[in-house]
Amino acid sequence: MFGFVFQIIALVTEKEIKLRQAMTMMGLFDSAYWLSWLMWETIITFLSSLFIVLFGMMFKFDFFLKNDFIVVFLLFFLFQLNMTGYAFMLSSFISKSAAATTAGFSVFIVGFMTQLVTKFGFPYNKDYTKVKRGIWSLFPPNLLAKALSLLTDAPSMPGSDAGLRWSKRAECLLTEPECVMTINDIYLWLLGTFVAWFVLAIYLDNLVPNAAGVRQAAYYFLMPGYWTGSGGSNVQEGSIFSCLGKIPRPEYIAPDDEDVLEEENTVKQQTKDGLIDPNVAVQLRGLVKTYPGARKAGSCCGKMSSPFHAVRGSWMNIAKNQCFCLLGPNGAGKSTTIGCLTGISPLTGGDALIYGHSIRSSVGMSNIRKIIGVCPQFDVLWEALSGREHLELFASIKGLPPASVKSVAEKSSAEVGLIVEADMRAGSYSGGMKRRLSIAIAFIGDPKLVILDEPTTGMDPITRRYVWDVIEEAKKGRAIILTTHSMEEADILGDRIAIMAKGRVRCIGTSIRLKSKFGAGFIANVSFTASNYNPEAVKHFFKHNLAVVPKEETKSHISYVIPHDREGFLTNFFAELQDRQGEFGIADIQLSLTTLEEVFLNIVKKAELETAVSEGRIVTLTLDSGESLEIPLAAKYVGIPGTESAENPQGMMVEVQWAQDDSGSLCIAGHSPQMPVPAKARAAPTQASNKDVLGDPRTVYGIVYQFETDKLS
Numbered sequence: 001m002f003g004f005v006f007q008i009i010a011l012v013t014e015k016e017i018k019l020r021q022a023m024t025m026m027g028l029f030d031s032a033y034w035l036s037w038l039m040w041e042t043i044i045t046f047l048s049s050l051f052i053v054l055f056g057m058m059f060k061f062d063f064f065l066k067n068d069f070i071v072v073f074l075l076f077f078l079f080q081l082n083m084t085g086y087a088f089m090l091s092s093f094i095s096k097s098a099a100a101t102t103a104g105f106s107v108f109i110v111g112f113m114t115q116l117v118t119k120f121g122f123p124y125n126k127d128y129t130k131v132k133r134g135i136w137s138l139f140p141p142n143l144l145a146k147a148l149s150l151l152t153d154a155p156s157m158p159g160s161d162a163g164l165r166w167s168k169r170a171e172c173l174l175t176e177p178e179c180v181m182t183i184n185d186i187y188l189w190l191l192g193t194f195v196a197w198f199v200l201a202i203y204l205d206n207l208v209p210n211a212a213g214v215r216q217a218a219y220y221f222l223m224p225g226y227w228t229g230s231g232g233s234n235v236q237e238g239s240i241f242s243c244l245g246k247i248p249r250p251e252y253i254a255p256d257d258e259d260v261l262e263e264e265n266t267v268k269q270q271t272k273d274g275l276i277d278p279n280v281a282v283q284l285r286g287l288v289k290t291y292p293g294a295r296k297a298g299s300c301c302g303k304m305s306s307p308f309h310a311v312r313g314s315w316m317n318i319a320k321n322q323c324f325c326l327l328g329p330n331g332a333g334k335s336t337t338i339g340c341l342t343g344i345s346p347l348t349g350g351d352a353l354i355y356g357h358s359i360r361s362s363v364g365m366s367n368i369r370k371i372i373g374v375c376p377q378f379d380v381l382w383e384a385l386s387g388r389e390h391l392e393l394f395a396s397i398k399g400l401p402p403a404s405v406k407s408v409a410e411k412s413s414a415e416v417g418l419i420v421e422a423d424m425r426a427g428s429y430s431g432g433m434k435r436r437l438s439i440a441i442a443f444i445g446d447p448k449l450v451i452l453d454e455p456t457t458g459m460d461p462i463t464r465r466y467v468w469d470v471i472e473e474a475k476k477g478r479a480i481i482l483t484t485h486s487m488e489e490a491d492i493l494g495d496r497i498a499i500m501a502k503g504r505v506r507c508i509g510t511s512i513r514l515k516s517k518f519g520a521g522f523i524a525n526v527s528f529t530a531s532n533y534n535p536e537a538v539k540h541f542f543k544h545n546l547a548v549v550p551k552e553e554t555k556s557h558i559s560y561v562i563p564h565d566r567e568g569f570l571t572n573f574f575a576e577l578q579d580r581q582g583e584f585g586i587a588d589i590q591l592s593l594t595t596l597e598e599v600f601l602n603i604v605k606k607a608e609l610e611t612a613v614s615e616g617r618i619v620t621l622t623l624d625s626g627e628s629l630e631i632p633l634a635a636k637y638v639g640i641p642g643t644e645s646a647e648n649p650q651g652m653m654v655e656v657q658w659a660q661d662d663s664g665s666l667c668i669a670g671h672s673p674q675m676p677v678p679a680k681a682r683a684a685p686t687q688a689s690n691k692d693v694l695g696d697p698r699t700v701y702g703i704v705y706q707f708e709t710d711k712l713s
């Protein structure tokens with residue numbers, strides 16, 4: 001029974017920490033997964049049954065000595081096997097290991113009590129119907145209790161009849177006048193219900209949402225496509241009891257960046273022509289992922305949460321022999337995109353081709369799994385296995401010939417610098433070592449596409465640089481998709497970079513292209529010598545020649561952002577500055593293009609602003625008079641209700657000044673003094689709807705006026 005508790009915990013833990021998901025991503029078939037568990041448990045069950053009987057014989061218990069060895073052994077073996085099937089079945093309903101422990105021990109305690117009841121004759125005598133006996137026998141401990149009672153009584157039978165012979169397993173015992181079940185019947189029940197639990201476990205495993213919230217339809221096994229692998233994937237999201245809302249398509253918004261638009265048009269044209277560019281490894285064809293809204297409380301009457309468009313239609317080509325960096329703030333949709341590409345999360349619309357295989361089809365997905373390697377955002381490792389064992393396991397899952405598994409694992413651990421630690425348990429690895437092992441797993445089996453989701457998180461700078469070299473080296477002959485929050489990493493590794501925000505691709509191109517297009521311009525850093533420096537003269541020189549003021553200034557250095565439109569002046573300007581270096585007391589002058597980080601922040605802020613405005617968010621404006629007005633985000637001219645007079649029939653208004661904080665959120669920086677609303681001013685139509693939304697009669701709403709010139713820049 002304790003074995004049962006451990007089995008259920010092990011199965012649930014594997015699901016909980018997404019090991020199962022990782023193995024599926026790397027190409028493990030469900031059939032292989034279940035078969036390996038079954039084989040392992042059968043071996044364990046066989047050995048433990050053998051030891052139970054041998055120890056019983058060693059301690060000279062009549063139970064073990066007088067009954068035939070095979071009779072007793074088979075009982076323990078089949079009972080434990082049955083409990084294994086029962087554990088598989090129960091584990092489908094449980095997603096947390098803590099709950100698995102509770103469930104395991106609950107079965108243990110309930111089993112103990114029902115065994116006691118069975119011992120007193122219920123329901124294995126003629127007073128009870130077959131149906132009652134059948135239902136009672138579905139719980140494996142009850143069958144064990146009945147069998148133990150039969151085999152305990154058997155040795156007390158007279159003379160040569162003492163003990164149960166294998167040949168007499170289907171006969172009623174003399175000690176059992178009301179014989180309703182022989183030991184052979186119990187064997188058959190145990191075997192039959194084991195098969196039933198096992199089949200039910202596989203069915204429920206498909207039916208109950210997995211770690212990614214994905215499940216099969218209730219009748220999935222009736223669809224020929226499930227068995228042949230043809231047709232689309234029929235997975236669904238949400239629990240079988242949750243009533244999913246209709247999934248609307250996200251509204252199409254044409255990209256405002258010309259490179260993104262061009263990329264989109266190229267892919268659309270290729271899709272229309274049915275062309276597959278041989279240099280393209282991955283093609284995203286309008287990939288859409290919407291998490292459906294669901295009703296809470298398990299009924300169809302609860303309030304519906306609205307669907308969430310995590311990816312709103314991505315059109316991109318990702319080339320071979322390149323590292324493609326996908327950047328974006330938290331929640332941009334990067335991991336969701338990766339989840340769709342790896343088949344973990346079903347896409348809602350569009351498609352993607354990986355080396356010509358569609359992720360929409362289950363055949364395509366199983367072909368894709370043979371050629372991809374994935375390093376997920378979180379390490380999915382078995383604490384008890386060593387680094388080497390992980391690599392050997394994944395090499396086998398990838399289908400490498402058994403003879404080469406050891407050498408491949410050796411090479412992979414060397415590549416990520418884990419030779420010394422290869423035989424240590426992964427549970428004792430540091431965070432950085434675990435990441436390196438996850439990267440090595442992603443590259444095992446020489447996949448043609450490697451997806452690395454924030455691979456260098458938690459690594460020290462030296463290891464990170466080492467891993468960058470590994471990735472740089474690995475680009476040859478394959479495509480790499482990398483998501484990262486390190487702009488330095490993207491700058492160094494990314495041959496092409498796309499920045500996503502709010503589920504949409506906002507810009508795409510090489511690092512230089514993005515910097516020159518979206519950066520503020522050039523950064524000039526001027527540092528001074530310890531003595532004889534003249535910052536005022538330098539500031540005047542910059543202002544006079546380039547019309548710029550310092551962005552940052554300390555005692556020893558000044559930095560400037562020089563806009564792109566001054567590029568033409570830079571050669572002469574810096575030549576003259578160098579000539580006058582001694583006069584100004586300048587120690588060093590550095591000129592660089594703006595950083596990718598700046599580009600990233602600009603893009604993210606813009607996206608944040610767009611969303612806030614389109615959602616019509618309301619904020620509170622506190623006037624100098626202390627009065628508060630509710631106004632829509634980004635509103636520029638706001639009329640103050642109650643200020644109408646004969647002199648100013650439309651009342652007074654203020655001009656609101658807005659600023660963006662570091663996260664890109666718009667906040668009120670101040671407002672102008674009150675001024676009369678011009679006679680020709682008209683209130684913006686959005687006002688009424690905002691009022692309806694808030695609907696609190698005590699709240700005072702500002703009246704938004706729109707003029708030709710107040711569009712957001």
Ligand SMILES: Nc1ncnc2c1ncn2[C@@H]1O[C@H](COP(=O)(O)OP(=O)(O)OP(=O)(O)O)[C@@H](O)[C@H]1O
Nearest residue numbers: 213291308310328329330331332333334335336337
């Ligand atoms: N199962 C889910 N159900 C509903 N919404 C989800 C689900 N999974 C993700 N989301 C939402 O989808 C959006 C995109 O999430 P995603 O994990 O793709 O972001 P990300 O760009 O990878 O962010 P990070 O950098 O934090 O990993 C987020 O707003 C997230 O809350």
